[in-house]
Amino acid sequence: MTRIQKTVFILVALVALVVGLTVYKVLNTEQxxxxxxxxxxxxxMLPQGRDVPNLTLTNQDGEQVSMKALEGRWNLLFFGYTFCPDIxxxxLAEVRQLRGQLPEEARQRMQPILVSVDPERDxxxxxxxxxxxxGAGFIGLTGSLDDIQTLANAAGVPFIPGDTTKEDYTVDHGGNLxxxxxxxxxxxxxRAPMRTEKLAEQLPAVLALE
Structure with missing residues (x-):
């Protein structure tokens, strides 16, 4: 075998290896x-990821937190408010229950976040x-109503702001995360309502993705 033939053989082998690993990864992920x-x-799951605006909000400790700073983990965003009577x-109780059912590795890769849709009171x-x-390691985020609406719309979970001129007003919002x-x-x-037992079985595979 000549040097050129050897080189071609090595290149073909490398290409086959890369293709094989790629196919394996795709098939393994699909599995x-x-x-x-x-x-x-x-x-x-969406066929392709969608960009989320890099807004800066304020957490429950009064610290400024940008969406960029949250990268590196899977963030579970729930758009709600503390004066909500039911949903x-x-x-949040279901999310707490879900976290308790997840394996430790999956639990460490998921951060539940309550984004307030009622910044007037929250x-x-x-x-x-x-x-x-x-008591489940939640992060709370609040900020200007415009920023919160921008984030909620980008996340596909829009809401209707409450009428703050009324006493004990409510905010119309969905239950999806x-x-x-x-x-x-x-x-x-x-999707709401949450099925915690089935989620505990299926969510770890999602959280293992990059």
Whole structure:
């Protein structure tokens, strides 16, 4: 075998190896993420990630937090508020239950975040007091109504602001949770109502993705 033939042979072998690894990775990922099982658990993955605006909001400790700073983990965004009479406490309790059912590795890769749709009343102090009740490592974010609406629309979970001129006003919002990947992009949703047992089975495979 001549030197040229050897070189060609090596290059062909390398290409075959790369292609083989790529196919294996794709097939392995598809095997992990069975669409039917995910949907049955209430998980909807997008074909392609969507950009999320790099806004800066304020957390429950009064610190400025940018969406960029949250990259590196899977963030589970729930758009709700602390004065919500029903959906919010029920959903946060379900998220707490879900976290308790996940393996430790999956739990460390997921950060649940409550983004307030009621910044008029949800000060950092109010968020902290509310989230401490659930005791599950939640982050709370608040900020200007315009910024929150921009983020909610980009995350595919819009809401209708409450009429702050009325006493004990409510805010119309959905119960779905947005899945923001470690790359900072919207990657999917968890539909309400949550099915915690099925989610505990299917979500670890999603959280293992980069």
């Amino acid at each position: 992990q993420l069975d669409t039917a099982d995910l949907l049955d658990a209430g998980i909807v 919010c406490p029920a959903t 000060t950092p102090e109010q968020l902290k007091k509310y989230l401490d009740f659930f 947005a899945l923001i990947g470690p790359d900072g992009r919207l990657r999917g949703f968890i």
